[in-house]
Structure formats: structure tokens, C-alpha cells
Amino acid sequence: MAHRIVILGAGTGGTLVANRLRRRYSPAEATITVVDQDDRHVYQPGLLFVPFGLTHAEDIVRPRGKQLRGAIGYHQSAIDRVDLESDTVHLVDGTDLAYDVLVVATGTRLVPEETEGLTGPGWREKVFDFYSLEGASALAGALAHFERGRLVVNVVDMPIKCPIAPLEFVFLADWYFHERGIRDQVTITYATPLDAAFTKPVASATLGSLLVEKGIEIVPEFNTGEVDGAGGRLIAYDEREIPFDLAVVVPLHGGAAYVERSGDLGDELGFVPADPHTLRSVAAPNVFVIGDAAAIPTSKAGSVTHFEGETVEENVVRFLAGEPLEAGFDGHANCFIETGFKKALLIDFNYETEPLAGHFPLAVGLPLLKESRLNHLGKLMFQWIYWHSLLPGRDLPGLGAAMPTAGKSGLPTA
Amino acid sequence: MTTATLAGTTVELDAEGFFAEPETWTEAMAVELAHAEGIDELTDQHWTVIHFMRSEYFAKGTGPTVRALGKSSGVSVKELYQLFPKGPAKMAARIAGIPKPKGCI
Numbered sequence: 001m002a003h004r005i006v007i008l009g010a011g012t013g014g015t016l017v018a019n020r021l022r023r024r025y026s027p028a029e030a031t032i033t034v035v036d037q038d039d040r041h042v043y044q045p046g047l048l049f050v051p052f053g054l055t056h057a058e059d060i061v062r063p064r065g066k067q068l069r070g071a072i073g074y075h076q077s078a079i080d081r082v083d084l085e086s087d088t089v090h091l092v093d094g095t096d097l098a099y100d101v102l103v104v105a106t107g108t109r110l111v112p113e114e115t116e117g118l119t120g121p122g123w124r125e126k127v128f129d130f131y132s133l134e135g136a137s138a139l140a141g142a143l144a145h146f147e148r149g150r151l152v153v154n155v156v157d158m159p160i161k162c163p164i165a166p167l168e169f170v171f172l173a174d175w176y177f178h179e180r181g182i183r184d185q186v187t188i189t190y191a192t193p194l195d196a197a198f199t200k201p202v203a204s205a206t207l208g209s210l211l212v213e214k215g216i217e218i219v220p221e222f223n224t225g226e227v228d229g230a231g232g233r234l235i236a237y238d239e240r241e242i243p244f245d246l247a248v249v250v251p252l253h254g255g256a257a258y259v260e261r262s263g264d265l266g267d268e269l270g271f272v273p274a275d276p277h278t279l280r281s282v283a284a285p286n287v288f289v290i291g292d293a294a295a296i297p298t299s300k301a302g303s304v305t306h307f308e309g310e311t312v313e314e315n316v317v318r319f320l321a322g323e324p325l326e327a328g329f330d331g332h333a334n335c336f337i338e339t340g341f342k343k344a345l346l347i348d349f350n351y352e353t354e355p356l357a358g359h360f361p362l363a364v365g366l367p368l369l370k371e372s373r374l375n376h377l378g379k380l381m382f383q384w385i386y387w388h389s390l391l392p393g394r395d396l397p398g399l400g401a402a403m404p405t406a407g408k409s410g411l412p413t414a
Numbered sequence: 415m416t417t418a419t420l421a422g423t424t425v426e427l428d429a430e431g432f433f434a435e436p437e438t439w440t441e442a443m444a445v446e447l448a449h450a451e452g453i454d455e456l457t458d459q460h461w462t463v464i465h466f467m468r469s470e471y472f473a474k475g476t477g478p479t480v481r482a483l484g485k486s487s488g489v490s491v492k493e494l495y496q497l498f499p500k501g502p503a504k505m506a507a508r509i510a511g512i513p514k515p516k517g518c519i
Contacts, residue, residue: 157479157480157481158479221501223480223495223501225491225492225495237491237492237495238495238499252481267482268482268485268486269481269482269485297516
């Protein structure tokens, strides 16, 4: 009998794993079914550019089903729950899908309503998010009419998708107001729950000095307890306040809602704990996790998801063949960081290694931890690579899953 | 790595003052650690959080974040900040004798 593979989520991770597995098995060997609740696949790195009018919502959305190879079943429905005992996924439309292997790829869910006042008065008028298509588009309108005052960009709490994106947002805001000739009329403040600009010390130092150079004020260890949209104030749990004329808030993230209804599958935030190297769920031997949905100690980012793809593909195949799993994933993450004025930084790191200076992926390559035009072009080019190479599950030349070390300086000697 | 003497016993601390060996912690040490953080008296609610931090650490290998604490310790995030004003996750971890919570990357 053919293996039954069910993949929950048709975003970056679900799509690329489905396409990779389809190449490994003929339709007679395995059926592959992908489930998602809607048919809008958003190129999420593009969301950063929407508020500044650099791209538009319709340019970064494509149908989900079309990104899947032939002979992959696409089923559109919300998910009710996973029954780990009977290896069955129950869908809201009444369908039950039995599986031999399940891949969880349902990413994160924004939960702005968990922060007091955030979705109250002023929401999408003075208070915006840019992590959703609707939020990013609405913010574009508000920014275009913003003439003077204080713009506050605030991360409520970790974990968030693409933890570098809020910093990129302030860098681009600095550039945007310069271009409009009103930078001197605008104060830009970055309020973060972290004790510095970023989560990783070496990169944090570089990014912190960029903030200073650009005249952006940073308020560290700010834990937002309440958003007063009408009064224009962010209020921290320790009662500190930051006034704003326009607030761009990155809301709390949780896992997909069905995870909480699925027994031991998820943790208290709805993310799915997994072995960090094999990516197998700790709750069941025949469940694997890819991308933002996973509770593992690496960034929630598309590059991470891409690098995980190889390991998930390989381990699904090994599991179905009754072979031991490969502990292949090293936590590799790689991010272009837009810094405005058509420049970008590139950082590259994994579970063990900090983002370091040097070049990527070899000694001749893109400069790491340093602003350059080349990195900006790399970031722009990436959208094409995403639709045409990453989602189809092709290996990118020079960009394997394991973190490269050839072009880096300051690596600890083993 | 440094050492400190707490409740008459020498313990190992890391560079940021968190316990390197959580097994060596005792409740008497927590009282002294709390004083050093400016908490005069540990209430029942403090102890609930401290014991929860430790059980999470021994079960999962890292202490919980504030959000996770708020969801599962039975003490709300708002109350957590009242109990441990300088940042519940870090301050409670220090008093509970576990390493700094890894948090999120």
C-alpha cells in the first residue's frame, strides 16, 4: 500500500517539503496531501517593503495550490485537530485524513488581541502592524500622510517571525523620511523587549551602532503591557511610557490554533517541540516539524525553513523505510538585513556559531556583517529565487543546508 | 565563572550571576538571593513561581519566558511584574537558582 503523507500548511515549509517528497516517491509509492485554510501564499519578506510603497500587496501573493507539483493533493480547509493516537487529522470541513507520516508546517499566528488595548481605539488608524498583508497595506496609507512627530516601532515580545524585520523597518523608515525631505521633522524610536538591538551579541553590536549613526533612539528591555491608541502611549509592565504619533507594533505570535486542540503536540504558546537536529516532534515518532511552527532554538525565518527542508525530506523517507533518522539540521540561518539607501547587511549563523564577519558563502562572495549594495541586490533578487527555486524544492547552488565556514573570520578553532 | 557564599555554602555562578549548578540550590539561598534583588519577603506567590521555574528547567533544560510563565504558572504576566519588578524571567531565574532562560532567537 502507498505511504500516506499529510502536510499541514502550504507556506514556505509545507510547499517545499511536499515538492521535495514528490520527487522522492512515485504516486504509486506515496500519496501526498497538503492542507491549508486559504489560497493566498504570501512572499513574507515582501511585507517589509509594502508600507514604504516599494512593492504592493498583489505583487507578493500567489495561489498556494499552483506552487505544488503535479500529483500532490491540495485540500483547502481549516484544521480542527490532530489525533496523535489514531494518526488522523480532523478538518473543519468534516474530512478526516489518516496519515503514516505527518509534517507540521503551519507557521505562526499573530495574536494582537493578547496585548491589552492593541486592537482597541486607534488600531489601523494610529497603531499598525506590518506582519500581515492587511496591516502592511493600511500602514502604507498612514506613512504616506505622516508629516511630523514620533514614530515608534515596538516588538511586544519574542518569539517573532524574522526577528530582524523590525530593525529593517526602522532603517527603511529613516531612509523613507530622508527621501521625503522630512527626516528632521520625525523622531524614530525602537522599543524592544531585548536588552540590545538583536538577539546575537556580535551582530547586535553592529546593528546597534547603525541605529546610532542613523539617529534612531533605542529603548531596550521595554515589555509592552498596554497600548493606549487613543492617548498615543505605549505602557510597559514596569509603568514606563513611550508617547507616539504613529505606532508600528509587532504583535505577539503563537502557533496555529488547532495545535492547542491536538493533545501533547504543542507547547503553551502553540509551537511544536521537536528534536533540533532531526526535526522530529517529541510528541509522536511519525510527526515532523518544519519552519516557524517548530519550538526549536533557532530563528523563525524563511531561510531556516529552507535549510530544514533537506533534513525533513530525508527523515520522512528514512522513517518510512524503518531506518534511523539523520541528525542533519545545524540551526543554520541566513538573513539579508535592509539598512536603507539601497544597502543591506548579510548575516549567517547556526546553533553553535555567532554571526561573524567575512564573506558568504566563500572567501569571495557577499560581504558579511557589513553594509553593501551587493547585499541589497541579493535581497531583491531573492523573491525570484523564492518562487522559482526554493518552493519547487531545488537545491540552490552554493547554498547547502549546513552553515559554510570558508569565508568567515574569527571562527573558534575546534 | 565566579563563586559566592549563600546560606553558608559556596556555589558556582556564571558571569551574569546565574547558578551554574542548579542542583546545589536550596530554599534558604533563595531568601538571600531575593534580598540581594530588593525583595524583602518571598510570598506564597513568589514561591509558586520559583518552584515552577525549577520544574520547567529540569523538565526542558531551560527556564520559561515571561509569556510562557503567564500562560502556565497560574500567575498572570501583570502579577509577575509586580512580584519580580526587574523582569520576571531573569530575576526569578536568578532567585530560583537556574541558568538564564535562553529565550528566543
